[in-house]
Amino acid sequence: MDALFRDTAAAAEAARRWLDGPGRLWREGLGPEAGAAAALEHLGLHTRLMQVMTWLLHPAHHGAPAGLLPFDHSPPAPLPADHPIRAVEGATLADASRALHARAAALAASHPVKEPE
DSSP states (O other): OHHHHHHHHHHHHHHHHHHHTHHHHHHHTSOHHHHHHHHHHHHHHHHHHHHHHHHHTOGGGSSSOSSBOOOOOOOOOOOOTTOGGGGSTHHHHHHHHHHHHHHHHHHHHHSBOOOOO
16 A cells, blocks of 8 residues: 555656646647547546545555555546547556556455455
């Protein structure tokens, strides 16, 4: 969980730096359709990272938990090969957010909360 937390925090910071800087300038130069696709991916990227961070920081996971709560979020759709973000650094961030989301789901599934006997 510690490694996933560190990786998610680092990805969130990298996303903030890119999306508020070079990514913003890039989006401003896109046409309406590509701009909408980029904006939706921007929102999805932040949503995925927040879902992971919220799950990690749940109070039930503090201390020595008997297991992990389910990660109740649907897996995101793959980023299409022709998505406009594929041509810029943002693709790495989009892929990383999907990978972190998958890691959280796998971690939750491999350490479920044990039901009392």
